[in-house]
Amino acid sequence: MLRNAQYLRMRTSQVLPRGQQFYGGTALYFALFCDVAGRDEQTIEAFWASIARFWGAWYRRQDYYQQINQLRGVMGKAPANGLSEAHAVGVYSRVAVFQDESGQKGHSQVLLTLRTENTQALPAGEFDQFELPFCNGHILVPDPGYGAPVVFLNNVLGLGFCFREGTCSMHCYTVEDARLGATQTLTEVAEALVSNVDAPLRAYAATIPVNQR
Structure with missing residues (x-):
């Protein structure tokens, strides 16, 4: 990792604007991060719990896993x-x-990530507005910057979500109350979200090949 850090520092000095500093400690952290991304899931979680979560209040667990999985994708590993x-x-x-x-x-x-292997050929504006699904016992609230106004078929204005740079972040609030009926599982919430992304884009699959895996 030390050798890798030095290489990263040299390479970064070549691509960044002249005069912009890239410190060796940053390069070392990046090298360590890349190494962790290739490890097993228990090591990845342990790195978050012991090190990454203390990088700052702004750095959230979904940010960490988004970056880990981006690197794993480059490595050809499963998320x-x-x-x-x-x-x-x-x-x-x-x-x-x-x-x-x-x-x-x-x-x-909740972290939503676009599958770039299937979305990179689609028009950029297609990811600016999606409806939030109704999931009994759950309220989904997009984080700042990821909300989008939606006008429903009955001409009612509501809140939807959008992607920014390939991701969307939101919070899910769950209530279990007999008056509401059975609360749906978090897996059902996740499935409903991907379905609401797929639905308006499905027509593209007829002309633009997609990877179903």
Whole structure:
């Protein structure tokens, strides 16, 4: 890793604007991060719990797993999903649901990521507006920057979600109350989200090949 860090520092100095500093410690952290991304899921989670979660209050668990899985994709490895509470994969996106950092019961963090192998050929504007699914016992709230206004068929204005740079982040609030009926599982929530992304994009599959895996 030390050798890799030095190479990264040299390479970065070649591509960044002249005069912009890239410190060796940053290069070393990146080298370590890349090494962790290639490990087993228990090591990935342990790195989050012991090191990465302390990088700053702005750095969330879904941010960490998004970056880990981006690197795993480059390495040709499967996404690290085993330690999420629930996950689902659609044609055009994948969803992972994590326990909220507060540890409060009924609070979850949700990360949606576009499957770039299937979306890179689609028009960029197609990812600016999606409807939030109705999932009994759950309220889905997009994080700042990921909300989008939606006008429904009955001319009612509501809140939807959008992708920014290939991702969308939201929170899920879960309530179990007999008056509401059976609360859907988090897996069902994840599946409903990927379905709501797939539905408006499905027509493209007739002309643009997709990877179903």
